Amino acid sequence: MKLQKVAVISKVGSKDSEQAAKEITKKLLAKKSTVYTISPIDVKGAKKVETIEELKKEKLDLVITLGGDGTTLRVFRNLDNDTPILTINVGGNRGILAEITIDEVDYALEQIVKDKFFLDKRIRVVASCGGKEFPPALNEIYVNRTNLTKTAEIDIKFQNDLVKQKMDGVIIATPSGSTGHSFSLGGPILHESLEVLIITPVAPVYRLASIVVPDEKIEIVCSHDCNIVMDAQVVKSAGYGESIIIKKYKKPAVFVRLKKRGLRQMSKLGF
Numbered sequence: 001m002k003l004q005k006v007a008v009i010s011k012v013g014s015k016d017s018e019q020a021a022k023e024i025t026k027k028l029l030a031k032k033s034t035v036y037t038i039s040p041i042d043v044k045g046a047k048k049v050e051t052i053e054e055l056k057k058e059k060l061d062l063v064i065t066l067g068g069d070g071t072t073l074r075v076f077r078n079l080d081n082d083t084p085i086l087t088i089n090v091g092g093n094r095g096i097l098a099e100i101t102i103d104e105v106d107y108a109l110e111q112i113v114k115d116k117f118f119l120d121k122r123i124r125v126v127a128s129c130g131g132k133e134f135p136p137a138l139n140e141i142y143v144n145r146t147n148l149t150k151t152a153e154i155d156i157k158f159q160n161d162l163v164k165q166k167m168d169g170v171i172i173a174t175p176s177g178s179t180g181h182s183f184s185l186g187g188p189i190l191h192e193s194l195e196v197l198i199i200t201p202v203a204p205v206y207r208l209a210s211i212v213v214p215d216e217k218i219e220i221v222c223s224h225d226c227n228i229v230m231d232a233q234v235v236k237s238a239g240y241g242e243s244i245i246i247k248k249y250k251k252p253a254v255f256v257r258l259k260k261r262g263l264r265q266m267s268k269l270g271f
Contacts, residue, residue, distance in 0.1 A: 001062065001115060002113075003061055006035050007062075008038075008046075009037075010065075011070070012074075014090070017090045017091050020090045020102050021037065036058065039051075052075060052078040062112070065088065066091075068098075069095065070233070072085070072097045073139060077231060078135070082121075085256065086100070086108060086112070096179065099255065099257060100258065117257060117258055119256065121252040122192055123175070123215060123253075124174065124252065125140070126247060129243070134228065134230060135234060136249040137174075137230040138231060139173065140180060140182060140231065141228060142169060142171045142232070143169050143220050143229075143238075144168060144169030145225075151166045151168065151205065152224040152226065153165070153166050154170055154222050156199060156218065158219070165208060167205065169203075170199060170220060171198075175193070177231075178190040182200040187210040188212065195248070197214075197248070199213060215248040220244040224240050225237065225238070
């Protein structure tokens with residue numbers, strides 16, 4: 001891979017991550033790369049921008065993230081194209097989505113330049129409501145009731161099937177997100193390469209298991225006002241009776257991987 005244009009993005013508010021971002025930026029500048037950093041990261045010779053959104057207009061060869069899973073999710077949400085991302089765990093708790101640690105960065109850059117890597121493509125999921133499409137999510141979209149004093153009745157429609165029950169909410173997870181909130185509620189763990197979605201009810205009145213469905217359109221209608229939560233980071237609203245459409249996003253999330261592993265996220269969770 002030719003590293004002509006590279007963006008380096010650090011964890012918000014993490015001094016360790018910001019320092020690591022500066023060091024990697026200098027390494028890339030020494031390789032004659034054009035490097036973009038996000039404020040407050042400021043390195044002589046690099047191009048600083050204020051927000052990730054400003055990078056959408058640039059055709060990047062690679063994005064390097066430094067932080068935990070939250071940083072990775074934020075970048076994939078804001079970069080809605082299929083630019084490959086090298087994820088480095090700096091200051092993250094588990095770094096389930098990370099490929100390397102900061103100590104391995106020189107080796108990683110060397111392998112990438114030599115084309116000794118592969119691209120791991122994951123499906124993303126996107127919600128729309130009232131004619132507006134929201135940012136894509138890598139892990140899941142969670143629809144939950146706004147009024148916590150009343151149990152909502154939720155319709156879940158997929159293909160020609162309808163599930164209708166009173167519950168607190170419903171999670172639509174990707175295989176990448178199968179090890180997250182869906183799993184904590186009893187959902188299955190899926191291989192990350194699959195192109196399916198998991199429907200996991202949250203606190204249904206009558207027991208309702210998670211359902212794995214094709215990555216086609218899922219429609220959710222709630223009897224109360226509700227929140228639409230993308231990757232536990234962005235919250236949008238829908239009124240009662242409004243149709244929420246959830247489906248696979250048009251572009252995959254693309255990870256740069258240096259070596260083959262089995263179920264990557266399961267191994268990070270200690271399985």
